[in-house]
Amino acid sequence: MNTTARIKKNYRFIKFRKLVIVSVLIGFLSAFLGVILKNATEYYEEIFFHQATINPLFLVIFPVFGLSIIYFLREYLFKKKENKGIKEIFESTNSKSKNLPSYKIPSHFINGLLTVVFGGSTGIEVSTVVASATIGSVAQRKQNVFRQYKTELICAGIAAGITAIFSSPIAGILFAIEVISRKVTRAFLLSNLIAVAIAFGLVFLLDEKPLFAVNITTWHLKAIPYFILLGILSGLNSVYLTRSVLFFKAQFTRIKIPYFKIIIGSLILSSSLFLFPQLYGEGYHAIKTIFVSSNEMSLTFPLALTIIGIIILKPIVTSATLASGGDGGVFAPSLFMGAFLGLLLALVTNTYFNAHVIPINFIIMGMAAVLSASIHAPFTSIFLVCGLTNDYTLFIPILLVCLISKYTAKMIYPFTVYSYSPSLIK
Structure with a gap:
């Protein structure tokens, strides 16, 4: 050499x-x-x-x-x-x-x-x-x-x-x-x-424990049509979240006095928290609650109204938080929305269609699906949610709903909060 x-x-x-x-x-x-x-x-x-x-x-x-x-x-x-x-x-x-x-x-x-x-x-x-x-x-x-x-x-x-x-x-x-x-x-x-x-x-x-301690037993092929529906609904919800964040940021940019942004953002956040304390912070405390009680839940009008209100308001309060100066993104909001969307779909199908689906499964799949559509990263979402629960039993159905949700969202609105730029639509 x-x-x-x-x-x-x-x-x-x-x-x-x-x-x-x-x-x-x-x-x-x-x-x-x-x-x-x-x-x-x-x-x-x-x-x-x-x-x-x-x-x-x-x-x-x-x-x-x-x-x-x-x-x-x-x-x-x-x-x-x-x-x-x-x-x-x-x-x-x-x-x-x-x-x-x-x-x-x-x-x-x-x-x-x-x-x-x-x-x-x-x-x-x-x-x-x-x-x-x-x-x-x-x-x-x-x-x-x-x-x-x-x-x-x-x-x-x-x-x-x-x-x-x-x-x-x-x-x-x-x-x-x-x-x-x-x-x-x-x-x-x-x-x-x-x-x-x-x-x-x-x-x-450091012996860090999984964020959510859940017991996942199995899933059934007969639930696949409901998985597909969950994927589509998750894609729609992610677009709602993305558009909300972009809209609020654009509107708050027009406010030139910084403390007006803080006051307006705080008013939106505080009034929403009065209605639904589950929206406080990351919302993981609320997800843990529904994990524990989901199998005993039965659909009632007040419960349905609460879940729908939470799903509708979450993108608004997240957007107000970020637009008024808060630091964060759409990871936790996507997981939060997906969990409640999955729960709602499971309760509705069990109550009105006698589907006998497992609510915990739909909560987990909903979390992954909305995140997948929000960041256009289905494989990240699969392993991330499986890591949160330390369980890979639902790998195949999660893969299905993540792919469906991502492409549903992309067909409706091709951008994420990360990839959007005003110059792209001119």
Whole structure:
């Protein structure tokens, strides 16, 4: 082997070794951030929500207080920059010059936590994704050897963050592929597999439990027509959610005085929470409740009205939360809407069509289906929801409803909140 070949081989080995090391660090830091944010949000959201149920006056105070704090933090601490969510990641990966600044890590961490804890009807998932993407972006800028791996290292942070909050390494990698990168290179596989392995190892060591403890027994072929119907309805609901978010953001952009946005958003949020406290925060507490009681539920007019009201209002309060300055996205709202949509369909078919479907199954499939249609990522949604329940019994029906919901939504409205841009429709 001549000297030139030896030098090239040594350089490739050094580059490979450095990529492995940086992937380990990104995986650990992103997962650590995700676990802390998830547990802190769950802990404080429970405390604040409990106080709001005891004294409904807090349903007025919490939203305006939380959104005000977020505004002042952005104005005086985080360089007066608004958080654009996942669009920030696209701007970075699509440009050689644009990078995710390091302050995005504390910005999304703190603002995501405050938004949900004080009742904002969204979730921490997008906050975690952007913060962990920034970890990958910062690591990529540390050495020239990593410049060519910008997208790969950003995706490694994202995949590790998703793994940490949903306990599903497959969902983490699939989200990075389906939503962010949309291509797979050897460097992508190496960095992302290492990052999610480290993240999942941390989750295992910390003994993080699945978010929803459910007992799934079986599913029946005779329910397939109802699965198809659920997929179609989920696609329609996801379009409603997407259009609501885009509409509210466009309308709130016209409001030039920031505190008017906060007041209007808080009024919408508070009045909705008075009607349906289930809309508070991520809403996972409400999903856990219906998991426990779904098999004993019978359809009554007040119950049907409540579920329909929740499904209709959720996109509105989510949109108001985000448009008035809250930090978050459509992950948790999609899961929430899907759970209640699945429950409603199961109760209706059992009551009026004697279908004998299993409500828990429809709750889980609804969660995956609406998420799949909202982010146009069916395979991410399958493994993410299976990771949430730590059960793959429903893999095949979830695959069916996720594909149907995605393509139903795309036929009606081809954009997601991540891919939409006003220039695309001109």
